[in-house]
Every structure is written in C-alpha cells, then in structure tokens.
Amino acid sequence: MVLWGLSRPKQSHNYPKVPTCNLYGPGSKDILEWGYPAKIAMTKPPFKNHILLSKYKLHLDESSGPHPPLPNGLTVVDAISDYLRVFHAHVLQSALRGFGSAFEQRHIQYCLSVPAMWTDHAKSMMRQAALQAGMITPLDPPHRLLLISEPEAAALYCEKKCDQYQIGHGQRFMICDAGGGTVDLIVFEVNAGPQGRTLREVTRGSGHSCGSVFLDERMEALLRRKFSKWTERGLTPANWVQIMETFIHNVKPLFDGIDDQYITMPAVPGRAELTDYEIGLEDGVLTVTAEEMRREVFDPVVDDVLRLIQHQLQQTQFNCQGIFLVGGFGCSSYLMTRVQAEFSHIVRLIAVPPRAELAVVRGAALAGITPRTVAARVARRWYGVDSLMIFEPGYDMPHKQVRDHEGLTRARDRFSVYVAPGQQVGVDECITKRYITYQYPKPVNSPLYACSSMAIPRYIDSPMVEKIGDFTIPLPYIPGALPGHKVVFELRMYFGATEIRAEAEVNGMVVSTRCHFSG
Template sequence: MGGENTTYPIIMAIDWGTTYSSMAYAYQQDGEVHEISTWPKQSHNYPKVPTCNLYGPGSKEILEWGYTAKAAMTKPPYKHHILLSKYKLHLDEASGPHTPLPNGLTVVDVIADYLRLFHAHVLQTVLRGFGSAFEQQHIQYCLSVPAMWTDYAKAIMRQAALQAGMITPLDPPHRLLLISEPEAAALYCEKKCDQFSIGHGERFMICDAGGGTVDLIVFEVAVSPQGRTLREVTRGTGHSCGSIFLDERMEGLLRQKFSKWGNDRPLTPANWVQLMDTFIHNIKPQFDGVDDQYLSMPAVPGRADLTDYDIGLEDGVLTITAEEMRREVFDPVVDDVLRLIQHQLQQTLFNCQAIFLVGGFGCSGYLLTRARSEFSSMVRVITVPPRPELAVVRGAALAGITPRVVQARVARRWYGVDSLMAFEVGVDLPHKQVQDHEGQIRAKDRFSVYVAPGQQIGVDECITKRFVTYQYPKPISSPLYASSSLTMPRYVDGPMVEKIGDFTIPLPHIPGAQPGHKIMFELRMYFGATEIRAEAEVNGMVVSTRCQFTG
C-alpha cells in the first residue's frame, strides 16, 4: 500500500528470461546488490534457474518449476506430463503466429504460475537474510522486459505479476517498475565507463543477447557535478535470434546426420536430451570458430558398436568440424546479431565508442570474435563485461536504487489519438467529411500525433494536447493508436495503424455544466518511461488514468 511517493527499503529485481531466470536484490540504505544462486534441486551453484513449468496431463495446475520440473521429466511416472518452456516467445508478436499452449493454458496463466513459485522461493531466501525487520510489503519490484516488446506484452507482464501475488491492485503503480533489458544492462555497464575511458558526450552500445531475444540500444554519457547520466540516442531494435536458435540448428544438424539410421535402433528421446545437454553446456559456450568439436555419444539401446564413418562417428565420439559448426549452426544466428549491431551503428552515423555484449549468448567467444573482426575499425572498445549473464538483473536492481540515471529515451513508433481536424479539400478522403457541433466542416478519424519515431523524450516529459468533448457527464474513452509507418499516418484506420489501448477519463463534477455541454480538457501523455501513462486536466482538476492495452 502507499501513495505515489512511497519508498521501499528493499529492491527485488527479476530477469525473467526465455530459457533461464534470475533475481538480484538490494537494500536501499547501502545500495549493495546481491543475487541468489541457490535453487531447489540444483546440482551446482549457479545464479540462474530454468524458466520451465511442469503440468499434469490435461491439467492447468502447475506441479513443479525450474530444476525440479526438469528433473521430474526424466522419471517414468512423469512421461505423460507436459514441460513448458520458451513460452516467453509468445509475447514477441513479430515471431508469431504461435501454437496455442496445451491444456487450455493462457500465456498470462503460465507466466503467473512460474512467477508465483519463483517469487515464493526468492522471497523466503531474501527475508531470511533480513531477519524479522522486513516483510513482503517492504519490497519494490523491478522486472526487466525486452525493449522490442509491444505495450500489450508489457501489460501482460504486469497482469501476470498481479496474478502471481507479487503486487496487489491497491499498490501504487511504481511498486512494480518495468525496465527494458538493454537499459538495465546499461546501468550495469555504466559503472565500467571509467575503466574503458568513456567520457562526457561519448556513446556505448548495449547488445543484450539472451536465450530468446537480442536487444540493442546506444546510450550517450553525460558527466556533471551531480554524477553520470545516460540518454538513449537510437531507436532500440531487437529480434528473436538468441541462443536457443543455435540449439534448434544444432538439433537439426544432428537429426540430419542420424536420419540414415532410420528406424534401425534409432536414438531414444533420452539420448537426444543427453546430446543436446552436451551441446548447450559444453560446446556452445566454448566454441571459438577454430577448433573441431567432439560429442561423446550416450549408450544407444541395441547398438554395441558406435562407429559410423559416414557421419563422422568413431568409437562413440561424433566429430563435427569447425567449418561445419560455423556454417550450419553458428553463422546464420550470429549474422543476424551482427546485422542488428550494424543497424544501430548506422543510426549513430558510426559515432559510438564502445559495444558491450551481455546476456547468456553475449558470453559467446565466437560472437565476440565475429563482432571484433566486423566492427573494431569503427568502434574503439568491443568487450564482454564481468559476469555478463547477470548484467540485466543486477542493472535492474540498480534502477530501483538510482531511478534517474537514464534521462531520456527514443520513441520507436508513432503514437497518437483520433481527432477531428480541418477538412482539406483534395487531400482528405470525401467520406471522412463531417460537420462538427459548431457547424464547421471537419475530417474525422485523423491521427493526432503525440510522438514520432526517433523523437527523444525526457523521462518526465509531458506532451499535452487540448480537446473538446460533448459527452459530459459520461467518462471520455480515448483510444491510443500506434504505427511503425515510415511516414506520418493521416487516419487512425489507415494502413499500418493499430489501436493499442484505451484511456478512460472519468469527468469530475463541474458546477453549472449540463449533460451534452461543451467541455474543454487537456490530455497529458508521458512516453518517457518503459510504460506509457496519462492524465487529464478538466476544469482545473487533474485526473490520472491508466491505459488498458489490447493485443
């Protein structure tokens, strides 16, 4: 509970990832960031836990999560159960359409199920460390989200956190902060600016390459007596080309090799799991593009002699040459990442002094080698910071402690509302012509622009427009529209324009006003934060309003 100015003594940051999730926390008083590295049924200390849920056949009730869920699937009693993973990709509209989730589950359900069990574990661990001085209501949450996500996808995350019991409908909105993943990583890497001599007016790129998504933004550093601040200088870009796509390509390569065995004593499902685990944990992180790779084969039922020279298998060891590994597995995915980096550099007119590779895929030595060979003539520093897989979660915790480091962001799309405007003969479509309440000829459905793509917006910057309503005393419903069009949209029902949500503005009591009277109001929009918010001023009274985003 509490108002808009409530501060919370504990910050809990969650990086909910496609393949793995992590949590870091900080105590406001000392600002030190800690992460959790012990998880149920974990075989070794590692600060991440698998993002997966276990459900029974036909059931909507989650049974297990994380390492426990993965371990259960190897046991015979669970062979008909469902292990759900990689469902974060369902929130990336660009990578769809997606196969419906099983058992009638929705994306909000499975995210909320996971967050509820994940949160229960981390909450117990954190509060145990603080003794009896604190309880859950003393925690503020920072949840990282891909910068490429739509406003609707972000709204789903907020809804899932609510459904998981992390926050309540009565909490002020800022109790749960959403922060973009590359921005969180930038807050982490900002601490390294002195080490790499990145000074006032200089720029660095964050390439956050995770399991599912790769997100990139360039930030400019400003140094003043008050400290260092950052501002976005490019429109962030992102794509689903994370390291799980290496896994998919590797599995495709192996299936192609072993397809010649057909149904004659083929590999079992357990064999496939073991082979892919070897690739994911041993080969993928170490691959440098130079050395051939050797996979030790698990025991295959009915095959005593594991030798097949046609596919490079000898005495139970499968050889895959470095050239084949590059061509078939790594290069198609790495090339996608390099194209995204190139696009960001073009936006800066190649004025960028450093590139930081972060995230699980950001640890890849081969990705670093390729990035350096491609861009080192243009960019002074291309590096992987310490503990890159924790850059996002640790940065998200820093965002809760020092929330004003990033001063400005860059809009990715056109945002606007529908409005009546002066009708332009020969320009406006004839069927858009209407007469307003005062007898003026107007064009309906015009796209009234609040923000243009590429526009830099301060985090607290308010963009105001004046409107008229004749609906009093009914609430005003103001739809919000967005477009990725290269040119300014003219109409809200035009091509490439989509309605992304509705703002409902309750009208206060206005002395002397009659139903249907002309009422002037100001609609103020704030686009500088990770989530859009709005307020209206009617007759000198300010009414806050939340947007209901639609998919």
C-alpha cells in the same frame, strides 16, 4: 530491497541463471516443477508423458508471426504467471532466511526486465502475469512493479564500468543484449553533470528473436539429421535431453569457431557399440567439425546479430565509441570473434563486461535504486489519439467530412500525433494536447494508437495503425453544467518511461486516467 544472491533451486553447475521451464502433467494446467528440476524430470520414465514448456516468452514477440497454441489449453499469460508464482515463492523463502522477522513482502519493489522489441501490449501482458502470480495486487501503487527494457538494464550495469573502459562525457556506447530468446540493442550517450552521470538513448532500440535458443534448435536439427537412420531403436527422449545439455553447457559457451567439438554420447538402448564413422561417431564420442558447427549452427544466428549491430551503428552515423556484449549469448567466444572481425575498425572498444550474463538482472536491481540514471529515451513508433481536425479539401477523403457541434466542417478519425519515431523524450517530459468533449457528465474514452510506418499516418484507420489502448478520463462535477455541456480538457502523456502513462486536467482539476491495453 535488492535480492541478488539468491540460491538456485537444485542446480548442478555454476551457471547463475535458471532456465525458464515449466513442467505440467498430461492435460493439466497445474505446474509441477520449474527450472532445472523440470528439465531433469523429463529424463525419468515416470514423466515421459508430461509436458515440458519452454521458450513460451517468445510468444509475446508479435513481430515473429503467429505462434502455435500452447498445450493443455494454457495461455502465454498462464505460463508466465505460473513461472513467476513459483519463482516468487522461492524469492520470499530466501528473503525470509536472510532477513527473518524484519522482512515483509510489502517492502519488496519488483523490477521485471522486458525485451526492447516488445510492444506496449506485450508489456501490459507481463504486468498482468505478475498480478496473476500474486507478486503485486491491483491496489498497489505503480512503483511496486517497474518494467525496464533489457538493454537499458544492461546499460545501467555497464555505466558503472564507464571509467574502467574510458568512456566519458559526450561519448556513446552500444548495448548488445544477446540472451536466450531475443537480442536487443540500443546506443546510449553519457552525460557527466554536477549531479552525477546520466544516460540518454540516441537510437531507436531494435531487436530480433535470434538468441541462443536458436543455436539449440539448429544443433538439435543437425543431430537429428545425423541420427536419422537410427530408426529401429533410436535415441530416447532422455538421450536427447542429455545430449542437448552437453551442447548447451559445455559446447555452446566455449565454441571459438576453430576447434572441432566432441560430444560424449549417453547409453542408447539396444546399441552396445556406439560407433558410426559415417556421422563422426567413434567409441561413443561424436565429432562435429568446426566448419560444420559454424555453417549449420552458429553462423545463421550470429549473422542476424551482426545485422542488428550494423543497423544501430548506421543510426548513430557510426559515432559510437564502444560495444558491450552482455547476456548469456553475449558471453559466446565465437560471437565476440565475429563482432570484432566485423566492427573493430569502426568502434574502438568491443568488450564483454565482468559477469556479463548477469548484466540485465543486476541492472534491473539498480533501476529500482537509481531510477533517474536514464534521462531520455527514443520513441520507436508514432503515438497519437483520435481527433477531429479542420477538413482539407484535396487532402482529406470526402467520407471523412463531418460537422462538429459548432457547425464547422471537420475531418473525423484524424491521427493527432503525440510522439514521432526517433523523437527523444525526457523521462519526466509531459506532452500535452487540448481537446473538447460534449459528453459531460460521462467519462471520456480516448483511444491511444500507434503506427510503425515511416510516414506520418493521417487517419486512425490508415494502414499499419493499431489501437493499443483506451485511456478513460473521468469528468469531475462542474457546478451548473447540464448533460452535453462543452468541456475543454488537456490530455497529458508521458512517453519517456518504459510504460506509457497519462493524466488529464479538466476544468482546472487534474484527474488520473486508467489505461486498458488492447489485445
């Protein structure tokens, strides 16, 4: 079931998305409002001591460093699950209106988009939040909830426009998904075959927390500097909300880098005259020059986006025929101007597709309908498991030397590589390795490790190696086998999907494995 045309709760303008905002009472973990009603509530006196929680999704970006704890004892999974729960209730209510008695919740397949830069642990936390929100149950089959990277979802949407933009077989296009919190990029190559058109990743996806909320932060910092001398009776929290709403909805999307910007001030308690020539305020209208807006607000963030695009082009050796800017920030006139100025001599097509702000959500729906459009993806890190390998004097550290059950000299803690960074892996491609265990009949715990280093890690405790999960492999009954019996098994890994999955073959029998991702 595809739900594209949902009404937006209590929305006062035409922007087709709802902000990720949760409203909580003082010291409470119970969500009171969400989206626009949550933001509006903060402008009213009864809610002055309440907590408006936003931008908490950024807490799952482990590359941006430690984040301060959320208020009221909430965890990031709590905040996300609260939002998903109330949003999901709205979805169900809308679906019931549209489908009536023919509708059942089990008919819905969910597809959640996640930033390409997120780790496997962050994706696991998103799935956990969906479970906690009641969208799915632990007994549901895996396909009830699909996770898809945001640039890939946007690519599925833009793939429908390839003919319009004359991007054909063997040609490449970049998705620059510039959203609220993150900017994610991947380059795809088009393959037009007899079964239709498919896409394959040709670069390692990259991203950074440099979305449009950072424009908001820089704008608020600029305004607070301007109004810093209004100390006696300054702007109220409601004033700040109104001013920032004006910037977010009227100034930010239309700023072209050329025209000065004008912000109408709300009524400020204790100030009948709203004029202060020193800061550009005259008769209640604040003027921010284009030069100041570029320098203080836009350029520091846009420069980060340009660096990300440059990095992707370098990975393709500048063999890329198009750049699609999507997402809310992707619709920015100024961002488009800067990207064209920087890259139009290298890339023939730089475009913002129709309804670019909806590219990810519509592409995510397409992923559920046509799940095989993306045929291959590129690994971003080393992935491997713990293994005993032949001890190599001069290469292996002496304290790693052990003897195995057969008396052979081995090196313990070796990193057995499944996938290397930059390696292209098919969606259904199975990578298999054979291992031996003497733990029968106990289940085998096979930790999964990842590493972001340039060079191949030798050991699982080498620098930059982290354990990201544990695959539990149940051993089937083997007639006549005693405890400690030697068991040879194959561990099969699938890395081509957004989430890693695995299975094992033990004594000729295929058994499923459970993966518990580490914190």
